[in-house]
Amino acid sequence: MPQATGRADATRAVVFSPLEGAGRAELVEQRLTDAIVAGVLRDGERLPSESELARSLGVAVVTAREALVALRDKGLVHTKRGRDGGSFVTHDRDASMRMIDERVRALSRIELRDLSLHYAAIAGMAAEVAADRASEDDLAGLVELDARADLATPGGARRAVGRFQLEIAAVSQSPRLVHEELRLQAEAGPLLWLCLREQDSRDRSRTARLEVIQAIRTVQPERARRATTEHIAAAVEWLIDEKVRLEQASPIESDEASAAATPEGGRP
């Protein structure tokens, strides 16, 4: 039964989905950091409690607590005591931009391209199968999602891309592709869709979406796959250009930063 279990918004839903192969506070911290700096979790929003977080992410309560402490130290959440207490998101736009920039610099081009390739493999296959398996209702649902997309803001455009890709995976009728789509949206989404900061990229993401819809309407699986993988490839090329811009704008100074930004091929 699909309904209001809090998974309606894909980009949000992935934030609290189980972490795989991990029980580490850093992973919890990274995922929540990504969601906060990307604006998926809003300023002032109350986070789930330690025990709720632990349960939905599949980690120990002490791990969730550790991650929340780290987020507090970074200034991404603040804690209120008392009956209406809890951890609340503090979204500072400038601080967020700096944090994302650091993340982009810390990952090598190889890692970024590999991540996008993995995502393209999943999303492309989902689109290919969806083009063959979409019913008239499925198609109407995709058109409706596109019509509701907010292209005016980066957050809106990100949510639109996330929801559309998740719906495509669902239309493919594969629980595994849906699962992988959710997992990779959490991992790759915050970086890959940084390009949606720019109106130009947001317009292109809409064009790609319409191309996929058209391919599905005309039952052209290859075309649906191509439109999807090309969209992702363009996003990672933008990201790598951005990485170059960042590196040129402020060359690496500290030892820590240079270790984190070891060029591709190197071991961090």
Place this chain on the structure above:
Amino acid sequence: MSVTVDVTAEHIARRIASTIDPVFAMIDGWRDVLERELSGPLAGALTGSTEPTAATLDPVVAALVSAELERDGTLITGAGFVAAPGFLVDAPWHLAWWLSGSNTFGAGPDPRLRRLEAVSDPDSEQFRDYTTLEWWRVPARTGTRHLTGPYVDYLCTDDYTVTITTPVRVGGEMAGLVGTDLYVARLEQVLLPVIRESGHPCTLVNASGRIVASTDARRATGALLRLDGLAEALTPLRDAVTVTDATSLPGGEAVVPCGDTSLALVLEA
């Protein structure tokens, strides 16, 4: 266009209907209990409340569905009542839905019968208006039972699911619906032996032409069966019109409705 179909095909179609009919009968039974509780001379008999509230109705729903969810060999993995917006005086939006132990979604290390946690505050970002979803939309329009799926239920359990829902009416208005979820894998397991008995190559499809099970191993569950004229032949099933007559397609295939399940058996020529 009516055609004479092999007696075996009609028989198989009836067997398929009778596999699913107990699930229908069960949901109809839940509906009857709730309708009696919510209006008429016995209104409030179980809850002691003359006003419909989530607080008093939830235990009634829990009692209705939990026995079947815990029964060994049951086909269903989730069940409950979903209220029409504004019907319950203490909860504008409300889901009273339970998941069985075989449903592993968010169950933790020891899956057992438990209530689905739902977001029913429409101001929450995570709120989803369930009246836009197929399992609500279609029965609300037709006023009768609907089988949604097979579909990947990513909003709830991440599983490949069929959902069956039927309206609960109070004073001529839809007060909500009762329904249940079945795993498609489990359904296929039960239905495959039945359709194999026909001896013909045949495929069971839903009203959208989506394959539920097939004797042909190359016909994947979840794929659309693309045959000339099939969409038209299935139109009455989509509109919840009970049809019993078989039709034949231009390619020579026969389409046999399976009772009022909204499923149809397609026999290849």
